[in-house]
Amino acid sequence: MNDFEQTIDFIRKRYNTKGFIPLHEPRFSGNEKKYLSECIDSTFVSSVGKFVDLFEKKICEYTGARYAVAAVNGTAAIHISLLLSGVKKDDEVISQPLTFIATANAISYTGANPLFIDVDLDTMGLSPNKLEIFLKEKTIKKKNNITGKFETYNKQTKKCISACIPMHTFGHPAKIDEIKDICNEYNIALIEDAAESLGSFYKEKHTGTYGLLGTLSFNGNKTITTGGGGMIITNNEKLAKLAKHLTTQAKVPHKWNYVHDFIGYNYRLTNLAAALGVAQIEQLPKFIKSKRKLAQEYISFFNSSGITFFKEPKNCESNYWLNAVLLKNRKERDLFLEKTNSKGIMTRPIWELMNRLPMFKNCQVENIDNSEFLVDRVVNIPSSVI
Ligand SMILES: *Cc1c(COP(=O)(O)O)cnc(C)c1O
Numbered sequence: 170m171n172d173f174e175q176t177i178d179f180i181r182k183r184y185n186t187k188g189f190i191p192l193h194e195p196r197f198s199g200n201e202k203k204y205l206s207e208c209i210d211s212t213f214v215s216s217v218g219k220f221v222d223l224f225e226k227k228i229c230e231y232t233g234a235r236y237a238v239a240a241v242n243g244t245a246a247i248h249i250s251l252l253l254s255g256v257k258k259d260d261e262v263i264s265q266p267l268t269f270i271a272t273a274n275a276i277s278y279t280g281a282n283p284l285f286i287d288v289d290l291d292t293m294g295l296s297p298n299k300l301e302i303f304l305k306e307k308t309i310k311k312k313n314n315i316t317g318k319f320e321t322y323n324k325q326t327k328k329c330i331s332a333c334i335p336m337h338t339f340g341h342p343a344k345i346d347e348i349k350d351i352c353n354e355y356n357i358a359l360i361e362d363a364a365e366s367l368g369s370f371y372k373e374k375h376t377g378t379y380g381l382l383g384t385l386s387f388n389g390n391k392t393i394t395t396g397g398g399g400m401i402i403t404n405n406e407k408l409a410k411l412a413k414h415l416t417t418q419a420k421v422p423h424k425w426n427y428v429h430d431f432i433g434y435n436y437r438l439t440n441l442a443a444a445l446g447v448a449q450i451e452q453l454p455k456f457i458k459s460k461r462k463l464a465q466e467y468i469s470f471f472n473s474s475g476i477t478f479f480k481e482p483k484n485c486e487s488n489y490w491l492n493a494v495l496l497k498n499r500k501e502r503d504l505f506l507e508k509t510n511s512k513g514i515m516t517r518p519i520w521e522l523m524n525r526l527p528m529f530k531n532c533q534v535e536n537i538d539n540s541e542f543l544v545d546r547v548v549n550i551p552s553s554v555i
Contacts, residue, residue: 172475173508179470180514180551183463192515193390193491194553199452204444211440216417218440220447225400227450232367232375234383234402236409239438239446240416243364243386246399247275247334249415249436250382253408254358256281256331261323261533263333263357265295266522267540271386272336272362273523284323284330285524287537292482293493293547294343295335296539301351303535308355321355326533332358337366337376339549340392340490341482345371345379360384364399367392368457368488377402382412387442392456392490393449395442457488459554464489467550476505479547491549493519499545506548519547 184190208220221239228237240246256262258280264272266285276283286303289296308330310319321330333352335343345361352359363369363377364386370376377383382405387398401412414420419433438446464481471478477495481487496502502518509516522544524534 173505175474176470176476176505176550177509177512177514180509183466184551184553184555189513190515190551191553192517192549192551195389195394196452196456196554197448200448201445204448205441208441208444214441215439216437218443220440220443221438224395224438224443224446224450227447228385228400228402231450231453232378232383232402234375234378235404236402236406238401238409238412238416239443240399240401241436241438242397243384243388243391243399244271244275245416245434245436246384246386246401247272247360247362247364248278249412249434250360250384250401251275251279251281251332251334252415253411254332254360254381256358257329259328260331261326261328263295263300263330264362264523265336265540266524266534266537267293267338267519267543268336268362268523269364269520270523270526271364272334273526273529276334277528281331282328283523283529283532285522285529285532285534285537287535287539288338288543289344290539290542292341292343293338293479293543294341294345295333295348297344297347297351299535300333300348304351304355310355319356321357323533330355330357332360334360334362336362336364337369339479339493340366340369340488341479342366342369342371342376342485342487344482345376349379363402364388365391365490366488368453368460369486369490371485373486378404381405382408387446387449392460392488393446393453395438395446395449398438398442398446456554460489460552461487463552463555464492467492490552492552493547493549495543495546496548497546502546502548509550515551517549519544519549 359380366376385400387395416436419431479493
């Protein structure tokens with residue numbers, strides 16, 4: 170048997186089925202039905218209810234963030250976080266070319282433009298080295314006469330770089346402490362797209378808690394799901410209050426009056442979704458344990474294979490949300506995708522680079538050798554909790 174056939178064989182045995190094996194399916198083995206019917210019985214199914222508050226509290230406890238504000242999905246959570254960090258129309262926001270489209274889309278919703286800096290090969294997340302080189306060589310600091318604080322401007326476009334949003338790819342933490350130091354030095358707000366990394370820790374601190382704000386996603390394919398949902402986490406009380414205000418149509422609290430003081434958004438998570446979330450987060454430690462065990466088994470298996478398995482980077486504990494392998498080149502990658510999918514085992518290439526998509530083709534990109542290397546080789550393999 171060759172490497173591909175052995176891989177197919179291994180995955181089939183591991184999931185113990187002759188049927189179709191998806192990439193990542195949800196598991197509802199806890200209190201989901203109980204909490205959902207409690208929620209329906211209470212009639213509080215919409216955006217007010219005890220499960221929303223409880224879910225936020227549980228996210229705080231698990232991640233160590235001081236505040237958590239639930240949102241309708243992860244993309245909305247990023248949108249609000251960008252607004253809260255002061256991103257304005259025509260600003261620039263640094264991100265990575267190798268990410269899910271939501272990161273770049275949310276930047277665009279604010280009227281700002283994304284600017285793409287390469288990832289590191291060992292994390293697949295934003296490279297602090299390349300970020301620093303770019304900021305050193307291609308930006309200048311200017312004092313804002315109103316606030317008295319300095320801001321960082323892109324020499325080429327003359328635009329203000331107001332935020333940076335790295336992403337923890339497939340749950341593997343980026344070198345977030347180094348990125349944070351660099352952002353601080355240039356007065357650039359740091360937001361972490363931790364949509365994929367609930368349960369991942371960098372130097373024993375949960376991902377999403379290093380930045381000014383962090384965002385999570387509970388989409389159907391994520392580590393835990395609410396059907397659709399997201400969360401903003403932060404240690405900043407003022408921002409947490411504003412996040413709640415902006416996600417609830419910016420209504421000024423009052424017993425009967427309908428007065429709004431900002432252009433707000435209808436981005437609040439429903440109580441129904443949160444009921445699912447509470448049941449799911451109760452099982453999170455069990456899910457992570459199972460996912461890390463599966464990753465260990467993949468590591469041992471691929472050790473004696475011509476295919477490279479992507480292991481968690483140094484200094485961190487990854488949730489191994491989606492396991493990933495690297496093929497030798499694009500041709501081998503395509504053969505692997507063809508072979509596995511035709512045998513009922515779902516595999517998927519990593520996302521097309523953001524700067525190659527029509528909407529973002531005119532955005533500034535720096536040297537992105539690593540992203541270009543990875544996009545030709547990385548494939549996700551089945552990762553559901555067993
Ligand atoms: C899932 C995901 C999001 C958010 O997606 P939603 O479906 O809106 O919850 C954002 N960024 C990344 C990198 C993701 O993987």
